[in-house]
Amino acid sequence: MDNQIISVKHVSKRYATAPYSGVNDISFDIQAGQIVAIIGESGSGKSTLLKSIFGLLKLDSGEVLFNGKRVLGPDEQLIPGHKEMKMVTQDFSLNIYAKVYDNIASMLSNTDISSKNSKTVAMMQHLHIEHLRDKKIIELSGGEQQRVAIAKALVSDTKMLLLDEPFSQVDALLKNQLRADLKRIASETGVTIILVSHDPADGLFLADQLILLKDGKLLQQGKPSDIYNDPAHIYTAQILGNAVALTPADAEKLGIHANQQVVFYPEWVELKASWASRRFEVKDVYYKGFFEELLLERNGVQIRAIQLNREAHKKNDHVQANIGRFLTFDVDAI
Ligand code: ADP
Numbered sequence: 001m002d003n004q005i006i007s008v009k010h011v012s013k014r015y016a017t018a019p020y021s022g023v024n025d026i027s028f029d030i031q032a033g034q035i036v037a038i039i040g041e042s043g044s045g046k047s048t049l050l051k052s053i054f055g056l057l058k059l060d061s062g063e064v065l066f067n068g069k070r071v072l073g074p075d076e077q078l079i080p081g082h083k084e085m086k087m088v089t090q091d092f093s094l095n096i097y098a099k100v101y102d103n104i105a106s107m108l109s110n111t112d113i114s115s116k117n118s119k120t121v122a123m124m125q126h127l128h129i130e131h132l133r134d135k136k137i138i139e140l141s142g143g144e145q146q147r148v149a150i151a152k153a154l155v156s157d158t159k160m161l162l163l164d165e166p167f168s169q170v171d172a173l174l175k176n177q178l179r180a181d182l183k184r185i186a187s188e189t190g191v192t193i194i195l196v197s198h199d200p201a202d203g204l205f206l207a208d209q210l211i212l213l214k215d216g217k218l219l220q221q222g223k224p225s226d227i228y229n230d231p232a233h234i235y236t237a238q239i240l241g242n243a244v245a246l247t248p249a250d251a252e253k254l255g256i257h258a259n260q261q262v263v264f265y266p267e268w269v270e271l272k273a274s275w276a277s278r279r280f281e282v283k284d285v286y287y288k289g290f291f292e293e294l295l296l297e298r299n300g301v302q303i304r305a306i307q308l309n310r311e312a313h314k315k316n317d318h319v320q321a322n323i324g325r326f327l328t329f330d331v332d333a334i
């Protein structure tokens, strides 16, 4: 497409010391202005992929294009990395003895002092850190440092922001705010963001495009809602929505005749009083805030269901559950 900013083409990078490591034959494109979330478990290759895009790793094969031009590797230029991209890693690389303002302003030239000042202040406001202006980095919490690092990366009219686990230091409440801020900044400034996270909720909440990695391979990519509703793999459904997967034999015990694995999200299970059959016993109740998840068992098979009406059914109750919708996968599918 026209406004493609990044094109990852068959990128492979294996680390010599660990034969089954790194990433393997990854390809995808990113449109300018998108937020892309790369999601995967620890060790799935997320940081390797991000570093490959930024030009920090010598690739075994494949290439990354930025606006159609190949991103050079660390052996091809004096300073590794790409001038038009900024990467915020988990160590933030801030000057810990300097003030917040000076850390951010240091990215701007001194030729126009008043513009330097106004841009720095505007970016601090964007990230809700203007009250920290005169504090030293060393005096800040991890979450505050994270915001300063992002402000510093964005202040020089950055077109492309790469974030490695941007929410790892942030506690739950602030995490939602930082996610919302990133989304707003992206739409206001048009910056393209690639963020890497082990928490699928980050991708579902933020991303225009989600890329799922497993063992160094790209498992599935697309719009978060498409991937969620139409997962190509059982693993996808499990990591995104904690899906239940039943063997054909177990499904049979619940009255579902399929020669395949039966997969569904807990919210697809309907709890109703009207069905005479399909009685399940509530083995456990997990408190989830405004809803509960029930662990249900029938004929020795366990499933999970969402209960919005809290405490409608309690542990040891019998309930009637209908698996209203499910997906099927081959017996040996992952
Ligand atoms: P993630 O960011 O998803 O946790 P990484 O990209 O850091 O994953 O790592 C992917 C795999 O490559 C892991 O098995 C990791 O141990 C291995 N790996 C990463 N960096 C190196 C390295 N410098 N040397 C050897 N193995 C590495």
Ligand code: MG
Residues within 6 Å of the ligand: 046, 047, 048, 164
């Ligand atoms: Mg990592």
